[in-house]
Amino acid sequence: MSKRLSILLLTAPSMIVLLGVFLIPMLLMLLLSFQDDTQAFSLQNYLLFIQDPFYLEILWRTIRISLWTVLCTLLLGFPVAMFMAQASGRMRGVVTMLILAPHLISVVIRNFGWVVVLGEKGWINETLLKLGLIDQPLRLMYNELGVVIGLTDSFIAYMVLAIATSLYAIDPSLSKAASILGASRVRTFFTVTLPLSLPGIIAGTTLVFSLSMSAFVTPALMGGTSVKVMPVIAYEQIMSTLNWPLGAALAFLLLGSTILLVTLYTRLIETKRYKEVFAS
Amino acid sequence: MSKVIDVELRNIMKKFQNNVVVRDFNLQVEQGEFVSFLGPSGCGKTTTLNMIAGFLDPDEGELLIKGRRMNGVPPYKRELGMVFQTYSLFPHMTVAENVAYGLKLRKVGKAEMQERVKRVLELVKLPHVADRYPKQLSGGQRQRIAIARALVIEPSLLLLDEPLSNLDAKLREELRDELKRLHQEIGVTTIFVTHDQEEALSLSDRIVVLNHGRVEQIGTPEEIYNRPASEFVHTFIGKTNRLEGVVLAQDGEGLTVKTAGGLIVRAARQQRAFAPGERVAVFVRPEKIRLADGAAADEVNHASGQLMIASFLGAFTECEVKAGGHPLSVKVQMDGQGMPLTPGRAVNCRWESEDVLVMPVERG
Amino acid sequence: MKKLNGYGLITFFVLLLVNLPFLVIIPSSFTSAGYLSFPPEGFSWQWYAKILDRPEFIESFWFSLQLAAITAVLATLIGTLAAFALSKYRFRGSGVINSLLLSPLTVPSLIIGIAALLFFTRIGIAGTFTGLLLAHTLISIPYVVRLVLTGLSTFDYTLEKAGYMLGARPLRVFWDVTLPLLRPAIVSGMIFSFLTSFDNVTVSLFLVAPDTTTLPLAIFTYMQETLDPLVASISAVVILLSLVFIVLLEKVYGLERLFGLNSQSH
Numbered sequence: 001m002s003k004r005l006s007i008l009l010l011t012a013p014s015m016i017v018l019l020g021v022f023l024i025p026m027l028l029m030l031l032l033s034f035q036d037d038t039q040a041f042s043l044q045n046y047l048l049f050i051q052d053p054f055y056l057e058i059l060w061r062t063i064r065i066s067l068w069t070v071l072c073t074l075l076l077g078f079p080v081a082m083f084m085a086q087a088s089g090r091m092r093g094v095v096t097m098l099i100l101a102p103h104l105i106s107v108v109i110r111n112f113g114w115v116v117v118l119g120e121k122g123w124i125n126e127t128l129l130k131l132g133l134i135d136q137p138l139r140l141m142y143n144e145l146g147v148v149i150g151l152t153d154s155f156i157a158y159m160v161l162a163i164a165t166s167l168y169a170i171d172p173s174l175s176k177a178a179s180i181l182g183a184s185r186v187r188t189f190f191t192v193t194l195p196l197s198l199p200g201i202i203a204g205t206t207l208v209f210s211l212s213m214s215a216f217v218t219p220a221l222m223g224g225t226s227v228k229v230m231p232v233i234a235y236e237q238i239m240s241t242l243n244w245p246l247g248a249a250l251a252f253l254l255l256g257s258t259i260l261l262v263t264l265y266t267r268l269i270e271t272k273r274y275k276e277v278f279a280s
Numbered sequence: 281m282s283k284v285i286d287v288e289l290r291n292i293m294k295k296f297q298n299n300v301v302v303r304d305f306n307l308q309v310e311q312g313e314f315v316s317f318l319g320p321s322g323c324g325k326t327t328t329l330n331m332i333a334g335f336l337d338p339d340e341g342e343l344l345i346k347g348r349r350m351n352g353v354p355p356y357k358r359e360l361g362m363v364f365q366t367y368s369l370f371p372h373m374t375v376a377e378n379v380a381y382g383l384k385l386r387k388v389g390k391a392e393m394q395e396r397v398k399r400v401l402e403l404v405k406l407p408h409v410a411d412r413y414p415k416q417l418s419g420g421q422r423q424r425i426a427i428a429r430a431l432v433i434e435p436s437l438l439l440l441d442e443p444l445s446n447l448d449a450k451l452r453e454e455l456r457d458e459l460k461r462l463h464q465e466i467g468v469t470t471i472f473v474t475h476d477q478e479e480a481l482s483l484s485d486r487i488v489v490l491n492h493g494r495v496e497q498i499g500t501p502e503e504i505y506n507r508p509a510s511e512f513v514h515t516f517i518g519k520t521n522r523l524e525g526v527v528l529a530q531d532g533e534g535l536t537v538k539t540a541g542g543l544i545v546r547a548a549r550q551q552r553a554f555a556p557g558e559r560v561a562v563f564v565r566p567e568k569i570r571l572a573d574g575a576a577a578d579e580v581n582h583a584s585g586q587l588m589i590a591s592f593l594g595a596f597t598e599c600e601v602k603a604g605g606h607p608l609s610v611k612v613q614m615d616g617q618g619m620p621l622t623p624g625r626a627v628n629c630r631w632e633s634e635d636v637l638v639m640p641v642e643r644g
Numbered sequence: 645m646k647k648l649n650g651y652g653l654i655t656f657f658v659l660l661l662v663n664l665p666f667l668v669i670i671p672s673s674f675t676s677a678g679y680l681s682f683p684p685e686g687f688s689w690q691w692y693a694k695i696l697d698r699p700e701f702i703e704s705f706w707f708s709l710q711l712a713a714i715t716a717v718l719a720t721l722i723g724t725l726a727a728f729a730l731s732k733y734r735f736r737g738s739g740v741i742n743s744l745l746l747s748p749l750t751v752p753s754l755i756i757g758i759a760a761l762l763f764f765t766r767i768g769i770a771g772t773f774t775g776l777l778l779a780h781t782l783i784s785i786p787y788v789v790r791l792v793l794t795g796l797s798t799f800d801y802t803l804e805k806a807g808y809m810l811g812a813r814p815l816r817v818f819w820d821v822t823l824p825l826l827r828p829a830i831v832s833g834m835i836f837s838f839l840t841s842f843d844n845v846t847v848s849l850f851l852v853a854p855d856t857t858t859l860p861l862a863i864f865t866y867m868q869e870t871l872d873p874l875v876a877s878i879s880a881v882v883i884l885l886s887l888v889f890i891v892l893l894e895k896v897y898g899l900e901r902l903f904g905l906n907s908q909s910h
Binding site: 007009011013014018026028082100102105106107113117121122156157160210221231235238247252255 | 650651652654655657658659661662663664665666667668669672679680681682683721722723725726728729730733735741744745747748751752753754755756758759760761762763764766778779781782785789839842843845846849850860863864867868871875876879882883886887889890893894899900
Binding site for chain 2: 800802803805806807808809810811812813814816820821824825
């Protein structure tokens, strides 16, 4: 059998699936997003978005929630990654297992768990009421706070892994070298460990941001009807209003703004020096 | 007794894209012979071995094994044995299963298979590891099992692809002796690829020295060592001192050369003739130079100078002498009667004209 | 010289946080009360018994299992073949094919779901099992490709050479040598595909028919209307099932390795 035939036979099934379920549908969706009610080419769906403050407000809310999620996962995730980098092999394995295993269980179920904790009759409110610390249940979900908590839970594993990977790659003798030269532990952290973990931080933050921007289930379950984000309104346009062109346009606007923001962010942070240091 | 030719390479040429990596390779390997391909990395030795094994096809020329033309025959139809540098034992099979694999493919009966596996494991002196997995063996043991796996199918030809390179120095020597014993015992025709001249010298009946895809010399270890066909062969095999100079005179008994540093070197008769005035390079091996006390008069095959460095290496001491503008490397046997080798002292170097090799200097 | 420093404390807190959902769901599924509460009141199996009264959950459970199983087999087969082509041969366009195969990971599932809905409606397979299966296969293929490619990247091809030299034909070498050594990577790809399909909501959302839905989607829909301990008991069942697969995955491949790959892609 010739090499060319082998390659063709081996890759054909995957390419057919990719083409028929991904590439052609995406192209169709893109074309559809440029159609008006009469199926003629038009920019009206995109113009509507820019002109209507309702949609811009939703985009801004989506970005805001994603940024909070990035912040929370970074602040909570970095220490975990540090702990993993310093831990022995066995401890590291246990932590990895405990942080990753939940990730393989459906987000719907994890969100439901948070409802049990944060809900009006949830664990936190019941406890606080019983202790007499509050008179009325706190509103911990069905608002942006609930969504950020849910998303942080969902995506912290990505942040931890990205940072841990870059921390593992740091030569342990570097911090020894710094201390021999007289740097304190805090100083060593800020001048050696943190700068060298930048690739992990960048990878983690961009990944968590992108995932948060397009998250649908958690905003729907933890935000309820009051917290509308881009994925939710795109879903509504497609499945409830049945305005497919607008729904498609909203989805692409979400994708486009995510890519734009991520690009701006990496451009800003990946300086010339960064590129020289971390060039592969 | 007529010779039986097991392997024959006729004008083999191989290129990758437009890069010729092996050219004009002609060789006949006799039955039972142990032949080494020796050369630096990139010299074409592994490529040639891969052509014999069947992983590559020559672009030109013919390959014959046992008189059969092998061009285009896939490796699994060649009935050869091969041992790889990285052992390449199947990690998911036990030692016995690894060794039996080739027999299983040849549909050998169960009883015979067990018997042959047992016998070959005894041959490599590892009968007790049959039920272990390769991971549980040391590097040396793994390579012995790899040899057993190759031998058990009774191949017409055994190919060894740098089988000792991944072992540490002591094990390497042990396994080298083991290879020699095995070859003497079973006498299988063997082609051995190595970049280590010591291995090649100690194991081979004949050595093929390769450089840049070209055969530099084919000969017995003695021929290769004592009568190198080219400067490359001489310098690749063992350490040497190289002094450039000009031929002063040539006569029936040899020739006289004056080196750039002003030394007068007398050489015994060479394989080729030189004309007076010709530019040449003169070679003397470090172990052929003897050191004596003090300065000597300027005479033939003498150089007086200063001892710069002396490195004690156990059986001998390696010295660097600066003599007449040339740095000379000298190997001194430590037999207790020698003079103290204190750096800085004046010494006198002396060698015999029989130990001098002269090669023309190629002008680019 | 073990001391629990600040990192350790935060790590403990984070581990508690990410596992909290399960720690509260399972106890609250055993409540004897008629409403959702934590800590649960009393102990009873009543909410497990009530699952049996809801045929839609039982049906969607079987539906999800079947879908996930077939997806796993299909994605593993297709993905493994592609990975072999990419690893074994060097050819023009292999880089493009590689990034194409991984691209479904970089596009939000929401968009994959919408696009599939639009196209499947045109060709008439929207709301069918086939449509759902194809979409789930698409999002599982990248994981299989990456796992098998990683397996192949550490695969020592001289082992295949050794097989040929001993007289084994190419197919035989593949069967006796290559496949057994890649089994961990392939099996993990299969388990991971299974879980990807079994857990999916966002893609399924657009592609299910009203009467045949997947389990996570059924829970999702139910949760938007009612929050009672029934969700807890169903979730507990799913958690248990997923745990079996997670332990399997850890045994076969190791989660650390599995996710080590995960974070590198983006």
